[in-house]
Amino acid sequence: MASDYSSSPITLNDLNPKVLKCAYAIRGEIVTHAQTLQQDLTENPGSHPFNEILYCNIGNPHSLGQKPISFFREVLALCDHPLLLDRSETKALFSADSIEQAIQILDQIPCRATGAYSHSQGIKGLRDKIASGIEVRDGFPADPNDIFLTDGASPAVHMMMQLLIGSENDGILCPIPQYPLYSASITLHGGTHISYYLDEETGWALEISELENQLKTARSRGVNVKALVVINPGNPTGRVLAEANQQEIVEFCWKEGLVLLADEVYQENVYAPDKQFHSFKKISRSMGFGEKDISLVSFHSASKGYYGECGKRGGYMEFTGFSPEIREQIYKVASVNLCSNISGQILASLIMIPPKVGDESYESFSAEKEAILSSLARRAKILEDAFNSLEGVTCYNAEGALYSFPRINLPDKAIKAAEEAKTAPDAFYAWRLLNATGIVIVLGSGFGQRPGTWHFRCTILPQEEKIPAIVSRFTQFHKQFMDEFRG
Amino acid sequence: MASDYSSSPITLNDLNPKVLKCAYAIRGEIVTHAQTLQQDLTENPGSHPFNEILYCNIGNPHSLGQKPISFFREVLALCDHPLLLDRSETKALFSADSIEQAIQILDQIPCRATGAYSHSQGIKGLRDKIASGIEVRDGFPADPNDIFLTDGASPAVHMMMQLLIGSENDGILCPIPQYPLYSASITLHGGTHISYYLDEETGWALEISELENQLKTARSRGVNVKALVVINPGNPTGRVLAEANQQEIVEFCWKEGLVLLADEVYQENVYAPDKQFHSFKKISRSMGFGEKDISLVSFHSASKGYYGECGKRGGYMEFTGFSPEIREQIYKVASVNLCSNISGQILASLIMIPPKVGDESYESFSAEKEAILSSLARRAKILEDAFNSLEGVTCYNAEGALYSFPRINLPDKAIKAAEEAKTAPDAFYAWRLLNATGIVIVLGSGFGQRPGTWHFRCTILPQEEKIPAIVSRFTQFHKQFMDEFRG
Numbered sequence: 009m010a011s012d013y014s015s016s017p018i019t020l021n022d023l024n025p026k027v028l029k030c031a032y033a034i035r036g037e038i039v040t041h042a043q044t045l046q047q048d049l050t051e052n053p054g055s056h057p058f059n060e061i062l063y064c065n066i067g068n069p070h071s072l073g074q075k076p077i078s079f080f081r082e083v084l085a086l087c088d089h090p091l092l093l094d095r096s097e098t099k100a101l102f103s104a105d106s107i108e109q110a111i112q113i114l115d116q117i118p119c120r121a122t123g124a125y126s127h128s129q130g131i132k133g134l135r136d137k138i139a140s141g142i143e144v145r146d147g148f149p150a151d152p153n154d155i156f157l158t159d160g161a162s163p164a165v166h167m168m169m170q171l172l173i174g175s176e177n178d179g180i181l182c183p184i185p186q187y188p189l190y191s192a193s194i195t196l197h198g199g200t201h202i203s204y205y206l207d208e209e210t211g212w213a214l215e216i217s218e219l220e221n222q223l224k225t226a227r228s229r230g231v232n233v234k235a236l237v238v239i240n241p242g243n244p245t246g247r248v249l250a251e252a253n254q255q256e257i258v259e260f261c262w263k264e265g266l267v268l269l270a271d272e273v274y275q276e277n278v279y280a281p282d283k284q285f286h287s288f289k290k291i292s293r294s295m296g297f298g299e300k301d302i303s304l305v306s307f308h309s310a311s312k313g314y315y316g317e318c319g320k321r322g323g324y325m326e327f328t329g330f331s332p333e334i335r336e337q338i339y340k341v342a343s344v345n346l347c348s349n350i351s352g353q354i355l356a357s358l359i360m361i362p363p364k365v366g367d368e369s370y371e372s373f374s375a376e377k378e379a380i381l382s383s384l385a386r387r388a389k390i391l392e393d394a395f396n397s398l399e400g401v402t403c404y405n406a407e408g409a410l411y412s413f414p415r416i417n418l419p420d421k422a423i424k425a426a427e428e429a430k431t432a433p434d435a436f437y438a439w440r441l442l443n444a445t446g447i448v449i450v451l452g453s454g455f456g457q458r459p460g461t462w463h464f465r466c467t468i469l470p471q472e473e474k475i476p477a478i479v480s481r482f483t484q485f486h487k488q489f490m491d492e493f494r495g
Numbered sequence: 496m497a498s499d500y501s502s503s504p505i506t507l508n509d510l511n512p513k514v515l516k517c518a519y520a521i522r523g524e525i526v527t528h529a530q531t532l533q534q535d536l537t538e539n540p541g542s543h544p545f546n547e548i549l550y551c552n553i554g555n556p557h558s559l560g561q562k563p564i565s566f567f568r569e570v571l572a573l574c575d576h577p578l579l580l581d582r583s584e585t586k587a588l589f590s591a592d593s594i595e596q597a598i599q600i601l602d603q604i605p606c607r608a609t610g611a612y613s614h615s616q617g618i619k620g621l622r623d624k625i626a627s628g629i630e631v632r633d634g635f636p637a638d639p640n641d642i643f644l645t646d647g648a649s650p651a652v653h654m655m656m657q658l659l660i661g662s663e664n665d666g667i668l669c670p671i672p673q674y675p676l677y678s679a680s681i682t683l684h685g686g687t688h689i690s691y692y693l694d695e696e697t698g699w700a701l702e703i704s705e706l707e708n709q710l711k712t713a714r715s716r717g718v719n720v721k722a723l724v725v726i727n728p729g730n731p732t733g734r735v736l737a738e739a740n741q742q743e744i745v746e747f748c749w750k751e752g753l754v755l756l757a758d759e760v761y762q763e764n765v766y767a768p769d770k771q772f773h774s775f776k777k778i779s780r781s782m783g784f785g786e787k788d789i790s791l792v793s794f795h796s797a798s799k800g801y802y803g804e805c806g807k808r809g810g811y812m813e814f815t816g817f818s819p820e821i822r823e824q825i826y827k828v829a830s831v832n833l834c835s836n837i838s839g840q841i842l843a844s845l846i847m848i849p850p851k852v853g854d855e856s857y858e859s860f861s862a863e864k865e866a867i868l869s870s871l872a873r874r875a876k877i878l879e880d881a882f883n884s885l886e887g888v889t890c891y892n893a894e895g896a897l898y899s900f901p902r903i904n905l906p907d908k909a910i911k912a913a914e915e916a917k918t919a920p921d922a923f924y925a926w927r928l929l930n931a932t933g934i935v936i937v938l939g940s941g942f943g944q945r946p947g948t949w950h951f952r953c954t955i956l957p958q959e960e961k962i963p964a965i966v967s968r969f970t971q972f973h974k975q976f977m978d979e980f981r982g
Contacts, residue, residue, distance in 0.1 A: 013787050013818035017752035020820050022721065024661040024684075027824055035615060035830035043614075066833075071611035081576040088838070089572035091565065097584045124558035125798075125805040127530075128522060159646050159808065162832045170683065174511040192831045196657065197511075234509065265504035300500050311612075318612040319837035321646065331500035333507050337514055343522040344679045345649045349836045350806035351575070 030195040033188050033454020034066055038438055042448045058446035062478060064466045065448040067243075067410040069316030073471045077315050077376050079106055079369040080358050084320075086110035087122050087354055105367040113354055122350045128343040130157025130324070131350070134357040138324055141360025146290035154328050156338070157356055159321040159348045161273050161309040166193050168269060168305055168325070171338055172234045173199035179231040180269075181222060183214070185413065185455035185463070187243040187271065202226045202233060205458060208415065211404050212245040214238070216256045223264060235267035236260070241274040241285065241408030244455050244465040246388070248283040248407040254291045258302065267303040268292075273323075276313035276359075279385035280407035289328060303329035310355045312410065314380045322352030322359075387468040387475055388412070394479040395466075398486045412466045413452075422493035434462040440489060445481040517682040520675050520941025521553055525925055529935045545933035549965060551953045552935045554730075554897040556803030560958045564802050564863050566593055566856040567845050571807075573597035574609050574841055592854040600841055609837045615830040617644025617811070618837070621844040625811055628847025633777035641815050643825070644843055646808040646835045648760050648796040653680050655756060655792055655812075658825055659721045660686035666718040667756075668709060670701070672900065672942035672950070674730040674758065689713045689720060692945060695902065698891050699732040701725070703743045710751060722754035723747070728761040728772065728895030731942050731952040733875070735770040735894040741778040745789065754790040755779075760810075763800035763846075766872035767894035776815060790816035797842045799897065801867040809839030809846075874955040874962055875899070881966040882953075885973045899953050900939075909980035921949040927976060932968040 020028065046061045053059070063071060070076065083106045085092070092098045093111060114120040116133025129135065135152035142150035158164040172178060179200040182190045186203075194201045204222045206212040219236070226233050238257060240249045249257075261268040270288040278285050292302050310322035327338065347353075363373045388406040395403040395414040403414035418426075418433045426436035434451040441447055452463030470478055507515065533548045540546070550558060557563065570593045572579070579585045580598060601607040603620025616622065622639035629637035645651040659665060666687040669677045673690075681688045691709045693699040706723070713720050725744060727736045736744075748755040757775040765772050779789050797809035814825065834840075849864075850856045875893040882890040882901040890901035905913075905920045913923035921938040928934055939950030957965055 013816070016787065016790050016816055016818055017748075018659070018721070018754055018790055018817065018821060020818075020824070022719075023658055023821065023824055024665075026661065027658055027828055030827065030831070032827060032831045035833075066612065068612045069610075070608035071606060073606055073608075076610045078576075078578065081578075085572040085576035085579065088575055089565075089568040091568075092572065092588060095588055097587050100584050101579060101582055101588070119558055119560055121557035121560075121806070123556075123563045123804045123806045125553065125555045159836060160833070166832075171510055171514055172505070174513065178511075189831060196828070196831070232509075234505070261504075267505055303504055317610045318833070319608070319610045321834075321836035329500070330505065331507075334505060334510065337507070337510055340517065340519060341514055341683070344517070344519045344676060344683070345653075346522075346647070346805070347808075349646060349808035349839055351838050352836055 026196050026198050030192045031188065032192045033450050036454065038435075038442060038451075039063075039065055039448060041439075042442060045442070045446065056446065057444060058481070061446045061448060062470055062474075063448050064470065065450045067312060067467055067469065068318050069410075069469050070318065072469045074316055074380065074469070075376075076317065077373065079103065079363055079373045080315060080317070080355060082106035083109050083113070083358060084351055084354060087113055088351065090114055090120055090122070103369045105363060105369050109358070113357070122354075126347045126350060126353065128339060128345075128347050129153075129155065130348060130353050134353050137357040138360045141357075142287075142289075142326060146287055146293070148290060148293040150326065154326050155324050156327060156342060157322075157324045157348045157353045159352055160311055160318075160323045161271070161307040161325075162189055163348075164307050164323060164325040165189055165269075165271075166196075167338065167341055168235075169193040169197045169199065170341060172267065173197040176200055177230065177232050179226050179233040181219065181226075181233060181236040181266070183237065183239060185244050185452065185457055186237070187239055188454055190237050191456070200226070200231050202231065203456060206242075206245060208458070208461070212242060212247045214249065214253060214257065216260055219260055233266065235269050237269045237271065238288070239271040240288075241277060243271070243274065243409050244411045244413040244450075245404070246406030246409045246411050246413060247404065248278055248280060248285065251286055251291065254286060254288060255295055258288060258292045258295060258297065262297060262302050267305065270304065270306045272306050273309040273312045274409040275308065277381075277384065277410060278408040279381075279388055280405065283407045285408070289326065299329055301329065308356070310352065310359055313359060314377045315359055317355055320352045320355050321349055322355040324356050383472050384410070384468055387470070387472055390475050390479065391466065391468055394483065398483065399490050401486070406468060410467050410469060412468060413455075413463055414466070415461060415463050418462050419490065419493045419495050421495055422489070425493065434464060437462070437489065438464060441482070441485055444485045444488075447478065447482060513683050513685050517679045518675065519679045520937055523941065525922075525929060525938075526550075526552055526935060528926075529929060532929070532933065543933065544931060545968070548933045548935060549957055549961075550935050551957065552937045554799060554954055554956065555805050556897075556956050557805065559956045561803055561867065561956070562863075563804065564860065566590065566850055566860045567802060567804070567842060569593035570596050570600070570845060571838055571841060574600055575838065577601055577607060577609070590856045592850060592856050596845070600844070609841075613834045613837060613840065615826060615834050616640075616642065617835060617840050621840050624844040625847045628844075629774075629776075629813060633774055633780070635777055635780040637813065641813050642811050643814060643829060644809075644811045644835045644840045646839055647798055647805075647810045648758070648794040648812075649676055650835075651794050651810060651812040652676055652756075652758075653683075654825065654828055655722075656680040656684045656686065657828060659754065660684040663687055664717065664719050666713050666720040668706065668713075668720060668723040668753070670724065670726060672731050672939065672944055673724070674726060675941055677724050678943070687713070687718050689718065690943060693729075693732060695945070695948070699729060699734045701736065701740060701744065703747055706747055720753065722756050724756045724758065725775070726758040728764060730758070730761065730896050731898045731900040731937075732891070733893030733896045733898050733900060734891065735765055735767060735772065738773055738778065741773060741775060742782055745775060745779045745782060745784065749784060749789050754792065757791065757793045759793050760796040760799045761896040762795065764868075764871065764897060765895040766868075766875055767892065770894045772895070776813065786816055788816065795843070797839065797846055800846060801864045802846055804842055807839045807842050808836055809842040811843050870959050871897070871955060874957075874959055877962050877966065878953065878955055881970065885970065886977050888973070893955060897954050897956060899955060900950055901953070902948060902950050905949050906977065906980045906982050908982060909976070912980065921951060924949070924976065925951060928969070928972055931972045931975075934965065934969060
């Protein structure tokens, strides 16, 4: 592209080629185009055949109207402005247990200073709370010194990639389809992305034989494979791994000497009644593997779950099975950025120790939580049915996470039309959908898909009352699209 | 160091060598040792010749007792828990202008959702506020599209290094002494750190001839020099650049085709009555350089200034003089991490548009601000005088920032003793100081210093009433140290 910044010292050719190579589809061109359409709609209402943009591209619940959990926000507000705790009016505005929790948290912080940099792993008292929450979840001990609080899960993933990747000779096994943070981070750090395919035919199953094949092939090419990424519940697949499958994965990592990088950010988003989330730490401990047998990192985030607090950038990683010398290195890297944001740290602790029976907020908290989770389950089902009713579309049920990931068998004529438009067939479909309906989805190619297959990811996050209209807009678009291109 | 993690797949040798090489002195071994001492003091009071640890290693004002600016915290609390705005009791607890500001901010956010991911550059309405604050500060236009909100300044610096450094052939000019984030980030991204020395003899002046020499030498070695880092007000030197000197620097970058990376996080920390902060953008614009003539990045942070809100991780960079194609690349990299934390974004906007004359909070806000800044100025002066009164120590006055950076002429016997203890002389001094007094400082070598000279950085942040005791402990230690080692 031409630019008239002729005296600017830096051109595209001067940039880090790894940056140029990196791709991140969740906020790609199609989203930028959607933002332009949204501005159009504001400035010229009626200028498009829809009156709002529906961002189904990203797991961002509050942006589509989901309300925050009141208890969490009460505690955050009190920690932000602790002088409120000295005022009698506060009792009328805040629940007794949010006041108590805020006092407890502030007492854990030197000088009660929520405005100070904390320990680079996060405030010790909050890590204690998180560790106790993990113990309750797993039934196995957790150590606060194994917790690193981070600004959401993304920086934690980058930190691990930075630690493990020294050159392009270092490889990371990643699923296809995957959440593109992984491919982007591997590219930015200059490593080799080794794909293993999830098997769509059997409900996106993770087959050990596929892991073995890809590992063998990579090693035969001389790649030093360092780690395996597993996303459970799956993004974008929405599938929840069975316990026996998780055991095989742990066994595989142990046998092959791989670090297991477990993306467990959707641990509280499980809708299928016959499925349950088990952390890889719990699985490995229940198989008898101890701290020194297997290197495991579990990523968690305050952005997902029933809370969906994306903007707070709270999260943590639990980091087990690494020697003290390696911990020192990761601590050093964390310390260069000083610490993660304190509100996010507080929130990450709250999601691991929410109100319990008997607390003043318990009932309202549980009601808010249940309303969100049951509505998400209903929305997942409605969208699954809707997608499956479309011509040429098949879609597994979202057992968990926040996404549907349907497959479209596009007619040859559409594939040809895409070719003529110099774009990929799934991109062709997604752009058409956006321009016709205002619905933003992410192309399957953003996550990776078997060559010759086409998918898209659509979040289940639009508010429930809007779903029927969305389904009808989507269905109508799809019908017209197929009518236009059917052979 | 030996480890019994014998079956762990990853050893130190498997890690990214750039991580192993990276150093960050602000939270190095001495701080870890201080934390151990602090625990000792809690568990066994009286176990050391002091009763508290004084962290003078890091610019972390709230951790030493500085109180947050009430107005900022009021707004943050209201934005965290917007339901408060519907309650009548709120008027008794919050100022009218904090309520108004919170409503205005929430109105800028789609769905008023402070829990949603924002645009990857930050919420547009907040960028508008920041741009208008910059215009008031500089008297030149600022564009909200040039603002990238970040989790403090550190991730912004990393982002720029990631963008500019593709291999070890890419070089960045950095001052000696420097804030070690820069050296750490250059090392982590695999670039070449080209040092230019500030001239201690003339009050840490930045001499253009030195820049020219270092640039020439680097280029003759085949290094592709991409950018110049300037920290103003200086960290660790505490010096404020004169306007004429800034003009020379801009001219130099323009002539040599270098990106100017301006660390301006201490812009509100200027104590010398004859000095004033000028942004490099203002300087370049007032010299007649326009958007397309010079590539300039200004880093700012909510962690410093009179507010000192380190834990909120709020900050921004203003990014001017880059072509649209390069902006796309930086936007893409920012989008991989989705967005910076919303509370930090809000705070970064508040520091740029604080209460103004006539607002209900204006008087109390101004009183809080003035009390902090005038106390910092007094503390800087007391510490300067105290350091200058020590045998063999010389120290320039801190015109700005939050630090003293004295030079110590250590006796030969001390240098020899350090050698025998297999440590650097400045480290030897700093460890002795910590063990004798509980005062934590950072070694000059952490920032870089001319070979054969020794320095340390000490923040001016302990609360004013504690300063006399600190000075007396420090003085007594220094006297004993010199008595022990004087030739």
